[in-house]
Amino acid sequence: MIKVAIIGRPNVGKSTLFNRLVGKRLAIVHDMPGVTRDRKEAPARLRDLDLIIVDTAGYEYSNKDNLEQRMWKQTKYAVDECDVCLFLFDAREGVQPYDDHFASLIRQSGKPVILIGNKCEGRLQEDSIYEAHRLGLGDPIPFSAEHGLGLDLLYDALSAYEKETTEADDAQDVVKNDVRIDVNDDGFFELGEETEEEKARPIQIAIVGRPNVGKSTLVNALLKDDRMLTGPEAGVTRDAITIPWEWKGREVKLVDTAGLRRQARVSDSLERLSASSTKYALDMAQVVILVLDADAVLDKQDLTIARRVVEEGRALVIAINKWDIANRKEALDKLNYKLMTSLAQVDGVPTVTISALKKEGLDKLMSAAFKVYDRWNKRIPTAVLNRWFADAMAANTPPLGKNKRRIKLRYVTQAKTRPPAFFISSSNPEGLPDSYLRYLTNSLRENFDLGGIPIRIMVRKTGNPYADKD
Numbered sequence: 001m002i003k004v005a006i007i008g009r010p011n012v013g014k015s016t017l018f019n020r021l022v023g024k025r026l027a028i029v030h031d032m033p034g035v036t037r038d039r040k041e042a043p044a045r046l047r048d049l050d051l052i053i054v055d056t057a058g059y060e061y062s063n064k065d066n067l068e069q070r071m072w073k074q075t076k077y078a079v080d081e082c083d084v085c086l087f088l089f090d091a092r093e094g095v096q097p098y099d100d101h102f103a104s105l106i107r108q109s110g111k112p113v114i115l116i117g118n119k120c121e122g123r124l125q126e127d128s129i130y131e132a133h134r135l136g137l138g139d140p141i142p143f144s145a146e147h148g149l150g151l152d153l154l155y156d157a158l159s160a161y162e163k164e165t166t167e168a169d170d171a172q173d174v175v176k177n178d179v180r181i182d183v184n185d186d187g188f189f190e191l192g193e194e195t196e197e198e199k200a201r202p203i204q205i206a207i208v209g210r211p212n213v214g215k216s217t218l219v220n221a222l223l224k225d226d227r228m229l230t231g232p233e234a235g236v237t238r239d240a241i242t243i244p245w246e247w248k249g250r251e252v253k254l255v256d257t258a259g260l261r262r263q264a265r266v267s268d269s270l271e272r273l274s275a276s277s278t279k280y281a282l283d284m285a286q287v288v289i290l291v292l293d294a295d296a297v298l299d300k301q302d303l304t305i306a307r308r309v310v311e312e313g314r315a316l317v318i319a320i321n322k323w324d325i326a327n328r329k330e331a332l333d334k335l336n337y338k339l340m341t342s343l344a345q346v347d348g349v350p351t352v353t354i355s356a357l358k359k360e361g362l363d364k365l366m367s368a369a370f371k372v373y374d375r376w377n378k379r380i381p382t383a384v385l386n387r388w389f390a391d392a393m394a395a396n397t398p399p400l401g402k403n404k405r406r407i408k409l410r411y412v413t414q415a416k417t418r419p420p421a422f423f424i425s426s427s428n429p430e431g432l433p434d435s436y437l438r439y440l441t442n443s444l445r446e447n448f449d450l451g452g453i454p455i456r457i458m459v460r461k462t463g464n465p466y467a468d469k470d
Contacts, residue, residue, distance in 0.1 A: 002161050005054040005078040007106065008088035009098040013118040017088065017145035018055035021046065038228055038241050038256075039078045046155050049162055054078045073226075084112045084161050086154075087137055091117035091125035095132055103135040114157045115140040121147060202244065202251035203373055206285035208278060208309075210301050211259025213293045214321040218356035219243065219256045222366070228256050239274065240281040247366050255281045262301050282308065286376065286418070287315045287369050294326030294353075298338035310346050313419045315376040315453050317369050323353040324360065347442065348451020372452045377417050380448055385412055385422075392443045398436060407431055410462055420444075421456035429459035 004021075006014045019025050021044045040055040056078045057071040079085060085106060089099045106113055117129045120142040132140040141157065143150035207215045216228035227243060245252045258274035282288055288309045292302055297320060309316045320331060335351060343349065350368040354361035389412045398407045408427040415421045422444075426432060441455050 001050045001052065002084060002158060003052040003054065003082045004084055004086055004158070005056060005075075005082035006086045006088065007056050007075060007079065007102070009096065009102060010057075012088045012090045013145045014088055015055055017086070017116075017118065017143075018042075018053055020145045020148060020151075021051065021053050038239065039074050040239060040241055046151070046158065049155065049158055051158070054082060070230075079106065079109050079111055082111065084114060084158065085109075086116055087113050087135075088116050088118045089128075089132060089135075089140075091120040091128040091142070094128040095135065099135060103137055107136060112161060113137045114154070116143045116150075116154070117141065118143050118145055120144055121149065202253045203287060203370070204253050204255065204285045205287045205289060205369055206240075206255040206257060206281045207289050207291060208257050208282050208305055209259060209291035210293070210299075210305075211261060213259070213291045214356045215259070215291050216256055218289075218291060218319070218321065218354070218362075219254055221356045221359045221362060222247075222254065240277045247370075250370065255285060257281050260301065260305055262304070279308070282314070283312050285314055287317065287373050289317045289319050289365070289369060291319045291321050292335075294320050294322045294328075294331045297331050297335045298342070303338070303342050306343055306346075306349075310343075310454050313454050313456070315369075315372040315419070316346060316349050317365070317372055317452070318349055318351040319361075319365055320351065320353045321356055324355040324358055328353075346452060346454060347445055350452050375450050376419055376453045378420060378448070378450065379417050380414055380420075382413055385414060388443070388447050389424075392440060396436075396439055399433060400431075409459075415458070419454045419456065420450060421458070424457060424459045425462045426459050427462055429461050432459055 006017055008014055018040070022042045023044065024042075026040065026042055039057070042053055044051040044053045056075040087103065087106060089095055115132060115135065115137040117125065117132055117140045119125070120129065121144050125142070129140050129142055141150055141153045143154065207219055209215050216230045219228050220226055220230060223243065223245060228241065239258065241256045243254045243256070245254050257278040260275055260278055282305075290302065290306055290309065292298060296302075298306070298318075306316060306318075318335075320326070320335065323331075339349065339351075350372055352361055352365045352368050354365055356362075389409070393409060398409055400406055409432075410425040410427070412422055412424045415423050424440075437457050437459070441457055444455055444457075445451050
């Protein structure tokens with residue numbers, strides 16, 4: 001297994017190369033320089049080489065404590081942790097001053113470097129390839145990440161490091177958690193009925209919310225590491241970043257996401273790409289932690305996000321951040337009112353007050369996330385379910401149907417989990433009013449501890465056993 005960091009100045013095609021090697025469009029690609037900010041990791045396979053590819057932010061020099069400096073720290077960490085660096089330069093533009101400066105920093109790191117002249121689709125770039133020798137990083141490889149040209153040369157260059165890294169791994173007998181990543185379906189897990197194999201897989205937890213509510217700060221606090229870029233600027237995170245983690249012996253994949261603004265406020269194409277990445281992460285997660293600012297609890301955009309989580313059938317936990325500086329009574333009163341009036345379809349959503357900055361309430365938050373995950377996977381035995389069903393109908397009999405005849409509900413079965421879904425057999429399913437389904441849903445929540453998760457109830461018509469007989 002070779003860990004490979006893709007480095008270079010902004011807009012030389014690092015994310016395009018990342019997607020090319022991974023074989024999926026996992027990283028956002030845009031013409032605007034500086035799109036990538038956090039480092040993103042994914043497994044890849046180039047012929048018989050097993051790789052971990054790390055996409056990094058474009059290097060921009062800064063001696064101030066600003067976003068560029070924080071981005072450079074993330075890139076430097078990726079360089080320190082990798083086995084080999086892929087140093088990209090733009091063969092169309094030629095070697096630039098930033099390339100020279102960055103190359104000197106990489107030489108000082110002592111890491112092996114493979115020099116790649118990207119965007120090299122024709123003979124016009126040959127002069128730039130020869131010029132790149134002055135960087136002192138060896139012979140450059142003519143390459144086109146967009147068109148997949150030069151992969152054979154890259155394979156040959158990377159093969160030289162396979163034996164070294166394999167021997168080092170065998171000597172240490174170490175298996176790192178961050179290289180055992182199962183990324184079926186673009187890095188996310190298939191949903192549906194959970195098998196024994198799936199139960200052993202990490203739980204996918206997405207951290208979502210509006211911009212600048214503290215999502216990345218929360219991820220860093222959970223990891224106890226400055227893994228994600230944070231800062232006072234809104235919208236620092238642009239891409240969904242998946243990070244392997246473990247909490248009390250259970251494997252987790254935390255997904256930090258870009259902030260979601262109201263659709264009407266999204267104006268440029270880059271923000272639309274970021275929003276699309278966040279929505280995909282939200283849809284594919286198993287548990288979604290919706291982070292709220294304590295000073296603006298469940299505003300219109302928060303409710304929009306929460307409703308999407310519920311509609312997609314995900315388990316929901318609400319984290320009220322910045323609790324250490326909040327007007328607590330006002331925030332709780334507003335939260336309870338909004339949950340009762342605007343999110344009544346999912347009664348019992350766990351709400352946890354936290355301070356990501358001060359690392360307060362994090363254990364309670366994760367306990368709530370795992371508890372709601374267990375509810376999301378809950379299967380109720382059929383006999384127990386039908387005893388409840390009989391008691392529920394005895395307490396509140398089904399109403400009359402459209403033909404003024406009483407609707408007969410015969411039995412109930414659980415069709416699936418994740419989220420729990422139930423089939424009710426009925427003689428007249430079209431006539432059953434929504435109010436009675438809501439009654440049954442609330443009774444299910446109360447009797448089987450299913451608070452905070454979506455519940456699906458479908459009524460289907462019972463077949464007539466004498467329909468085909470003379």
